[in-house]
Amino acid sequence: DAGVTQSPTHLIKTRGQQVTLRCSPKSGHDTVSWYQQALGQGPQFIFQYYEEEERQRGNFPDRFSGHQFPNYSSELNVNALLLGDSALYLCASSLNNSPLHFGNGTRLTVT
């Protein structure tokens, strides 16, 4: 039973560029959440997708956007990258009110 898978594992981008991160939820899960974990901090909620709609959004600018596909997989897009966007991006999936299952993350470095 595959858990949450994320791709790519590492990514280096230049300021101003755009990036797309991908996530496949754990089998049987229908809800996907994205978190940003900066160095030395806990994960911070970006947004959650359910039934292909953004259900809730955290305190992140509109440069951060996402999508959920009919197979429940999801993408996180970040436009106009800033140095401060360098972080570990974690995808988590869940079903109903079950605890979040996290993937191993995508390490994004913006230079």
Add this chain to the structure above:
Amino acid sequence: DQQVKQNSPSLSVQEGRISILNCDYTNSMFDYFLWYKKYPAEGPTFLISISSIKDKNEDGRFTVFLNKSAKHLSLHIVPSQPGDSAVYFCAADDTGTYKYIFGTGTRLKVLA
């Protein structure tokens, strides 16, 4: 404004002894709490949770205690093992918002 706080960035414990990790929160509306463990290069893994209608939840070597009046919870690991060495995150389920609010984590090192 940190609504979930883990004031100890690190903790070292001898193998076989008890590890106690602490977490404080500020929002009395939080009613469900979780602990996650994170190894390097891996995502956080769910460990144990507790609802605000309880004051204790136990799962094997792991016990979480909740003191609602003090807005404080703690994770006890007994006995501690070297494989428990990881970063532990406390999180509150912000009911109705579909998000968890995480603390900054405590790095536990269990010495053999």
